[in-house]
């Protein structure tokens with residue numbers, strides 16, 4: 052067996068060497084083309100330039116990926132029977148899916164008619180035969196889809212493990228074990244015992260790995276689902292939803308790069324999950340087409356560098372996330388026109404009511420003016436509070452964002468002044484009257500007092516300032532009358548006191564970001580320079596420079612810039628969709644008004660208390676496009692021993708929910724420890740974490756209730772980078788070799804959805820789980836907390 056294995060490894064090594072040789076040739080060609088392109092940049096038709104540049108760009112991308120990103124660029128192989136017809140696709144592989152009638156002999160012998168190697172990029176040989184097929188190409192689908200039950204043409208499926216340019220091992224699965232197959236006259240051997248299990252047993256680091264070598268059939272169906280509509284994917288913890296979502300983005304880009312030039316947005320719940328997933332597929336970051344963003348970082352510039360950093364208690368979050376806030380914000384935006392304005396307005400101010408004209412101290416906010424006084428045709432014309440109110444009402448009845456209604460308000464003011472001036476009665480001749488009117492308008496609008504009045508009376512409103520204005524309970528109460536109750540008003544107002552009342556500067560919570568984004572839509576923002584959408588050959592030429600040394604803007608920087616400039620996307624992928632609040636759905640929906648969607652989630656892990664309200668907001672965001680539903684059923688993360696504990700909590704959190712099936716078992720039962728009374732939790736958590744450090748090679752996640760985040764970080768501060776302290780809500784989507792869940796009852800009691808949050812915490816471990824019972828856990832004599840018992 053060892054001989055066969057070594058032989059097979061050397062066979063794959065030879066193939067890999069050939070693929071690398073061919074790539075080096077292509078790199079040489081690319082370098083030549085790059086030099087050539089630099090020389091000939093000014094001659095040739097735009098079409099020829101574009102074609103050459105695209106070639107250079109592609110070659111450079113290959114080069115870059117190979118050199119920097121991938122260690123194991125060829126990872127699979129399939130050996131296939133002859134297909135029904137002899138047609139070949141553009142990648143040089145036969146396209147037939149069904150087996151040719153005479154492919155299998157009467158004594159169950161068969162010849163292998165085609166061998167395909169699968170890799171992260173495709174490579175054609177000089178004769179256009181495929182040396183490596185891109186994993187996203189149709190010809191690679193059988194590598195993922197074939198099973199012994201439905202083998203198709205596949206006889207043997209092989210996963211190749213390599214490091215750098217060296218093949219280290221092979222693992223084979225026979226899809227047709229009943230056949231004796233021959234390759235070039237020799238029987239086809241099978242080596243190893245399954246690639247999936249080997250992949251799942253690997254210890255975990257702080258970032259996610261791709262799964263291209265071991266995508267399972269049910270996952271492949273989702274990854275390659277047509278993008279024409281909405282793809283909804285549900286599945287329990289560890290079923291690969293995040294992995295599938297990321298691979299789907301890579302697949303869609305490969306399928307139709309031009310269509311997705313409009314961008315793919317991947318929305319993640321937390322910055323931790325973004326950091327964890329960002330590097331999974333380097334091909335995603337390549338050309339600025341894919342943006343992976345946390346919900347707190349989605350509204351441009353809203354939260355500032357690093358995104359949302361403040362935390363809202365569940366009670367506050369519940370109000371801020373609710374769809375009811377939509378109406379409140381619309382009223383707030385209108386009401387904000389009445390807010391005091393910074394800077395002096397000489398025309399009038401509050402004290403004008405006493406007949407005195409005073410100037411406010413520079414920079415000090417003053418109430419908006421209540422009177423407009425101008426001089427026209429040598430006469431004073433004045434509009435009082437009632438007229439101004441009515442003008443504002445009329446202006447606001449127009450459709451569109453409030454900041455864009457200012458020109459309309461200005462016109463209405465001029466109309467009112469004109470009427471008040473009696474100018475309309477001076478001439479009967481319409482032409483003369485019109486002339487007079489335009490002279491009147493010019494007269495008035497050239498007066499500083501008019502412009503200053505307008506700036507104070509209809510200022511340009513900024514979302515942050517309006518949000519900060521909601522920190523006043525009195526104001527918020529007015530703006531949310533009959534929508535929020537008194538307690539809700541108080542809670543929301545208090546939470547906004549961390550913002551500067553004048554500028555709105557200050558730390559935001561992830562829920563504030565959705566509110567700001569809504570305000571942005573209601574108020575309107577200055578138009579931004581448009582990015583050219585169409586394919587622009589000359590613009591693309593910059594790709595050449597990027598591949599050269601001393602480039603001005605790296606590919607990554609360009610990707611980030613393009614992503615930042617984009618406000619709408621061609622495809623939107625929502626991860627952990629069960630957690631989006633209605634206000635967040637509205638925010639995400641605005642980025643995908645014309646998009647197709649992939650939405651992945653697990654209702655049993657939802658931390659939003661009102662699923663119906665969220666579903667309604669989701670439906671509004673997704674529109675009426677047709678939907679395709681998929682369910683993932685296999686848990687690849689948790690060993691069966693860990694999943695069994697989590698399932699106890701699932702039964703309490705969502706009775707009747709079918710848990711996913713765990714594929715692995717480690718034989719290691721979870722460990723239960725009871726913390727000593729009075730502050731013993733810290734000592735026990737620390738001691739147990741140290742113990743886990745000795746038991747696993749990779750990472751350890753220690754999950755505590757949100758209000759213990761800070762102290763848990765201190766308990767574990769000096770234990771090194773393998774240990775991470777997490778608040779319960781931060782654990783979402785992440786995984787660790789070992790997880791320690793501290794005081795589960797505290798997590799369960801944190802909010803009305805605490806049990807679901809605890810379920811998330813208990814499903815993070817890939818190998819070991821330790822539970823430390825706290826004061827409220829009522830452990831039995833073996834230390835098992837009440838909530839986790841059978």
Ligand SMILES: Nc1ncnc2c1ncn2[C@@H]1O[C@H](COP(=O)(O)OP(=O)(O)OP(=O)(O)O)[C@@H](O)[C@H]1O
Nearest residue numbers: 262265266267288289290291292293294687688784
């Ligand atoms: N086909 C596969 N081959 C190898 N590993 C896989 C496969 N599918 C999933 N995994 C691994 O299983 C783990 C769980 O995957 P992932 O995080 O995508 O699951 P999830 O459904 O998003 O989980 P959760 O709902 O808990 O966030 C990851 O380590 C992932 O790499």
